[in-house]
Amino acid sequence: MTGPEDIGRASRLLFPGVGAFGTAMEVLKRRELVSPLLDYLQAGRPFLGVCLGLQLLFEGSEESGGVEGLGLVPGAVRRFPPAPTRPVPHVGWSGLAAAPGVPLLAGLEESRFYFVHSFRAEAGGPAAAAGWEAACSDYGGAFLSAVARGGVHAVQFHPEKSGEAGLTLLRRFLAGEAGSAAPGALPAAAAAPPLARRLIACLDVRSNDAGDLVVTKGDSYDVRPGGGDVLNLGAPAALAQRYADEGADEVAFLNITGYRESPLADAPMLALLRAASQRVFVPLTVGGGVRALTDGAGVAHSALDVAAAYFRAGADKVSIGSDAVAAAEALLAAGGARSGASAIETISAVYGAQAVVVSIDPRRVYVAAPGDTPHATVRAPRPGPAGEAWCWYQCTVSGGREARDVDVVQLARCAEALGAGELLLNCIDEDGQGNGFDSALVGLVTDAVGIPVIASSGAGAARHFVDVFNATGCSAALAAGIFHRREVGIDEVKRCMHGAGIATRLC
Numbered sequence: 001m002t003g004p005e006d007i008g009r010a011s012r013l014l015f016p017g018v019g020a021f022g023t024a025m026e027v028l029k030r031r032e033l034v035s036p037l038l039d040y041l042q043a044g045r046p047f048l049g050v051c052l053g054l055q056l057l058f059e060g061s062e063e064s065g066g067v068e069g070l071g072l073v074p075g076a077v078r079r080f081p082p083a084p085t086r087p088v089p090h091v092g093w094s095g096l097a098a099a100p101g102v103p104l105l106a107g108l109e110e111s112r113f114y115f116v117h118s119f120r121a122e123a124g125g126p127a128a129a130a131g132w133e134a135a136c137s138d139y140g141g142a143f144l145s146a147v148a149r150g151g152v153h154a155v156q157f158h159p160e161k162s163g164e165a166g167l168t169l170l171r172r173f174l175a176g177e178a179g180s181a182a183p184g185a186l187p188a189a190a191a192a193p194p195l196a197r198r199l200i201a202c203l204d205v206r207s208n209d210a211g212d213l214v215v216t217k218g219d220s221y222d223v224r225p226g227g228g229d230v231l232n233l234g235a236p237a238a239l240a241q242r243y244a245d246e247g248a249d250e251v252a253f254l255n256i257t258g259y260r261e262s263p264l265a266d267a268p269m270l271a272l273l274r275a276a277s278q279r280v281f282v283p284l285t286v287g288g289g290v291r292a293l294t295d296g297a298g299v300a301h302s303a304l305d306v307a308a309a310y311f312r313a314g315a316d317k318v319s320i321g322s323d324a325v326a327a328a329e330a331l332l333a334a335g336g337a338r339s340g341a342s343a344i345e346t347i348s349a350v351y352g353a354q355a356v357v358v359s360i361d362p363r364r365v366y367v368a369a370p371g372d373t374p375h376a377t378v379r380a381p382r383p384g385p386a387g388e389a390w391c392w393y394q395c396t397v398s399g400g401r402e403a404r405d406v407d408v409v410q411l412a413r414c415a416e417a418l419g420a421g422e423l424l425l426n427c428i429d430e431d432g433q434g435n436g437f438d439s440a441l442v443g444l445v446t447d448a449v450g451i452p453v454i455a456s457s458g459a460g461a462a463r464h465f466v467d468v469f470n471a472t473g474c475s476a477a478l479a480a481g482i483f484h485r486r487e488v489g490i491d492e493v494k495r496c497m498h499g500a501g502i503a504t505r506l507c
Contacts, residue, residue, distance in 0.1 A: 007036040012173070013045070016160070017052025018311075019351050021077070021119070022064025024052055034070065041072050041152055044180075048173045049154030051117060054147060057154055058127075063119050073147055074126035077119045086140040087452045087475060089118040089354040089421045093249060093505045094145070094157070095193030098135040099183040102148050104172055105135055111165035112193055112505045113145075113157035114249075114283060116316075116354040118421070120144065120156065123186060134183045142189035148181035161283050161316065163244075163507070196505045197469050198476035199493055200285075200454060201243040201483050202252040205236050205272065213268050215239050215484060216256075233484040237275040243483065244280045246490040247507040251280055252319070252478065255288025270313040277314025286310050287319030287359055291343055303343030304350060311351065319357040319424060320344060322397035325404055328414035332406070338418065348419030353451075356422075358415040361400045362393035362408040362441065363428040375407035376448075378440045393427075393441055400428045408441065409448045416449045423449065424478065427457040434460025437468040437477065446473040454478055462488055462496035469502050 007013065017024060028034050041047060041057075055061055058069045061077035069077075080088045093112035098105040120143035121127060123136040127147060134153070135146035146155045153173070159166030172178055203215045208230040215233045233239075240251045253276075255269055269286075276284060290307055294300045307318045320343050327342035338345060348356050366384025370377040375392035383389060393408035412423055425445060427438040435458055442455045452475035455468045459479040468477055482488040497504040 004032050004036045007033065007040050010040070011046070012176070013040060013047045014050070014173070015047065015053035015056075015154075016050040017054075017056065018316075018355065019052060020063060020349065021052065021055060021061040021069070022067040023350060024056055025064070025067050025069065028056075038070060038072070041070070044150030044152060046151045046173070046176070046178065047153065048170075048178075050160070051156060051158055054144075054154035054156050055119060055121070057147065057152075058121055061119055072152070073121075073132050074130050075121055077121050079119050080139065080143075082450055083140050085473065087446075087450055087473075089116055089352075089452065090120070090139045090195070091116045091354060091422060091452050092198050092475060093162075093196040094137045094139065096135040096137055096145055097187045097189050097192040098146070099133060099186045101182040101184045102134045102146070102153075104148065104153050104169060104178040104181065105146060108165055108169065109191075110193065111162075112196055113155075113159065113162040113166060115139075115145075115157045116283070116421075117156060118353055121147075123189065128186075131183060133186050134181060136186050136189045137192050138189035139195060148183055150180050151178070153178055153181060158283075161281060163281055167281060194503045196249070196503045197474075197497065198249040198454075199247070199465065199490060199497075199504070200250045200252055200476050200478040201240075201248040201490065202254060202456070202478050202480040203236055203239060203484075204254045204256050204480060205269070206230060206256045207268065208232060211268075213272055236272050237279060239484070240276045240284075241279045243490060244282050245507075247494050247505065248282060248490050249476070249505055250283045250285065251276070252285040252287070254319070255286065270309060273310065273313035273315055283316040284314060285317040285319055285357055286315040287321065287357070290318045290320050290347075291323040302346065304346045307343075307347045307351070307355075311355070317355050317357050317422070318347065319359045320347075320420075321359040321361065324358040324360070324415055324418075324420070325395055325397050325406060325411060327418055328395075328406055328411045329404065331414045331418065332410065336417070342418055344415060344418040344420050348421070353419050353421035356420045357424055357454075358411075358420040358422070359424040359426060360408060360411055360415075360445075361396045361426045361428055362411075363396060363400065363403070364391040365394045366391045376409040376444065378444050381438055381440050393444070396428065408445055412445045412449050416451050420451065422452045422454060422475075424454045424456055430458030432481065433458055434482070436460065436464040439468050439471040442468055442474050443472040452476065459488070462493045465493050466496055466500045466502060469497065470500070 366388035
């Protein structure tokens with residue numbers, strides 16, 4: 001599309017949306033797209049809105065107070081209300097309760113689709129009276145997961161990241177099989193499959209001596225066994241596709257090689273993301289080097305510039321590590337006053353909190369009693385070197401090589417306050433041990449924040465995933481080496497979770 005006139009010439013219109021409501025409306029107005037878009041929509045011509053592309057159809061959103069939407073669908077979009085057992089954003093694979101009379105959704109009611117959003121339109125509101133409600137889902141209450149009338153359809157979830165079910169929906173729309181929607185009464189949202197706990201496969205990526213990107217073990221391991229070439233556990237894009245085919249709910253790439261110092265010049269990593277996004281239809285996260293920097297030519301780039309390059313190449317989320325610790329230290333020093341300049345804030349403001357993951361690398365510091373430290377303590381999973389029964393978790397930077405006087409609860413709460421949408425907990429003490437996740441750490445953080453938490457480090461068996469999901473309120477669990485070495489299969493973990501009664505997406 002090159003201009004407003006192209007909207008009228010389109011045979012069908014697909015409107016994907018990632019970002020903030022107010023920013024999106026400002027762009028539509030600046031490009032003079034509002035009037036031709038409304039003309040197209042009001043004529044009932046074939047249209048599919050995705051995520052923000054659904055929300056913009058409404059009259060307005062709490063996300064950007066005072067900013068009017070397109071106003072095609074009556075009602076407003078509001079933030080999910082806070083609840084102890086319902087972290088926001090709503091991230092993961094939920095099901096639909098679809099109304100009859102919507103061919104686009106027919107037969108997909110038993111499937112799960114990938115959602116990632118903090119704002120939603122409530123079911124049973126003005127949109128219902130106007131005949132727009134096509135499907136609802138449940139997340140602590142019913143919300144609209146699809147609207148439709150005539151040729152206009154929009155979904156809150158991301159079909160392009162929802163595996164085969166999402167691809168089926170997209171094929172129907174592109175083939176002209178969506179028809180004219182005339183939604184009937186919605187069934188109860190409780191009829192939809194519940195939110196699944198997510199299983200994430202992580203790939204540590206670096207270049208070998210030949211300059212090829214390979215999946216290896218990571219910074220904290222000897223990646224050159226016997227002093228030879230970098231240990232190669234597989235080609236990143238092919239391995240990511242294999243994991244997605246086996247049922248991984250998300251794939252994360254961690255850029256651990258030297259070129260993370262200048263990620264905008266890193267053509268191989270950007271090419272990897274482009275290749276993976278063409279083959280992998282689940283969410284992709286990338287971390288490593290997402291920060292403000294000055295390149296070798298002396299040109300300054302913001303963290304937002306780096307994140308934008310990753311997003312354009314196919315990433316859905318970026319992960320921020322050491323830079324988040326510095327931002328938390330600054331926030332604590334300022335008494336909680338935000339500067340608006342941190343990587344978390346700038347990226348979240350443009351792309352939304354759901355696009356920002358903060359990766360935390362804590363290690364245990366043992367104490368004899370909670371009163372021996374001002375930091376948040378828990379009963380240690382195992383006694384310390386002098387028999388200490390308590391510990392606190394000290395945050396580190398530079399891949400765990402440098403400790404800071406910030407505990408994991410302080411960093412987690414600061415990250416949430418700055419606008420992060422998820423937290424990834426990498427327990428240094430358990431990394432590579434195969435003894436299971438540190439549930440004490442995971443539980444400490446999930447109880448302290450209202451955003452989703454991903455457990456990482458320590459998995460050695462399928463039951464370890466069941467253990468951490470049963471012991472804590474974490475939303476997802478991540479592993480790397482056990483999948484790369486085929487010690488544990490993703491399908492094996494999913495079957496174990498299902499057998500234990502933990503909601504999961506089975507492929």
